[in-house]
Amino acid sequence: MRSMTTTLRRAACAASLLALLAGCAVAPTRLNPIDPAAQADAQIAGMPGVRHWGDRPPPGIRDWLALDDATLRRDFSAVYGVPHHYLAISGGGADGAYGAGLLVGWTAHGTRPEFTVVTGISTGALIAPFAFLGPRYDPVLRTVYTELSTADLVERRSLVDIVRNDAVASTRPLRRLIERYIDDEMVAAFAAEYRRGRSLLIGTTNLDAARPVTWNITRIAASGAPGARALIHDVILASASIPGVFPPVTIEVESGGRKYDEIHVDGGVTSQVFIYPTGLDWKKVTAKLQVPARPKVYLIRNSRTDPGFQSIQRRLVPIMMRSVSSLIRTQGIGDIATIYVLSQRDGVDFNLAYVPDSFNVEPTETFDKAYMRQLFALGYEAAARGYPWVTGPRTPE
Secondary structure, three states: HHHHHHHHHHHHHHHHHHHHHHOOOOOOOOOOEHHHHHOOOOOOOOOOEEEOOOOOOOOHHHHHOOOOOHHHHHOOOOOOOOEEEEEEEEOOHHHHHHHHHHHHHEEEOOOOOOOOEEEEHHHHHHHHEEEEEOHHHHHHHHHHHHHHHHHHOOOOOOOHHHOOOOOEOOOOHHHHHHHEEEEEEEHHHHHHHHHHEEEEEEEEOOOOEEEEEEEEEEHHHOOOOOOOOHHHHHHHHOOOOOOEEEEEEEEEEEEOOOOEEEEEHHHOOOOOOOOOOOOOOOOHHHHHOOOOOEEEEEEEEEOOOOOOOOOOOHHHHHHHHHHHHHHHHHHHHHHHHHHHHHHHOOOOEEEEEEOOOOOOOOOOOOHHHHHHHHHHHHHHHHHHHHOOOEEEOOOOO
16 A cells, blocks of 8 residues: 555645646547447457446356256366365555465465455455465466566656557556566466366456446456457456556447447556455355355455555645545455355355554555565565464454
8 A cells, every 4th residue: 555655645746746737738549438228238359258337246047047967077176176266466556476476485384275266456456366276376466566667667657648649657668568578378278177177257347338347367368259358458457547646547348340449447446456346145156056065255455454544735736645545445345344244144264364554664656666576575474483363353443
């Protein structure tokens, strides 16, 4: 949260200045903005069913529940008749180093399971693909969250460029990083896991609809469509694109034989962490899959729960900064509470990890390498000893 606050501070300063210059700005234009009527059945060309509204159950759930046992055994071999473990990774910017360190330390402890479902939002969307494919990708998590800094991930824009564009910084370096690591081999691995029944889900926010969207990355990979890998890159980048700070991502869709573009931004705009919609009866899902024991959900909240006290000056930037960071924090607490209630309703064991309130290091930039190394080490050491998961929703004392 501290690193996110640094980012918000800079964005707030830029926003204040931009307000004075808005009259002369030339903003980027959209060629084919989607309209509400087309939005209802918009799909990705060649990849139907790879996404759904995150605040509603998947549209095909009734058909899935009607499948016979033989089909389920064949198509969901990795999740049928076996214990379930779900992993949900939150947003948090550079604080994602804590979650990355926790996962690598969990491997060192020797008790890290194969996850049935992995979900990610924002920085969690960057961690989730590697967490999903297992410990062999731990070296990538270590590199990304201990060896890279702001200059490796974003390009700062000049004031003139900010006025003419849609964000304070460019994410071209981050896109190149995503393209480098999410290669053809990794996409093929996602597809193989989809055929076993496992799921990697990434959340974005459809800014036109102001609603969460859940993308099934494993299903995209298994589609075999020519644009599958590029779409995966787009979705992960969009999930990590803080509005105003980083540019939104345009995703092309089709509806009624016409092409449109949608604008997607950080999944954290609508949710800080997610596992499944409240309208989905998970007991029916686990019963259908004949799960032999209570499933376990593990939530990694890449933030502290204690906001810390600050004496705020009566100035625009500090007021904006503190207000937005408070919104993000309280939204995260609410999301965790919702997942806890769902877990109690659906017979799922709840386990929560978060950055300890004792960690009070301040970053010197948005992605401060020294800061991230300390957080990574903190998460690693806690998990390597056997992580002390909290079994209820944590609120500050």
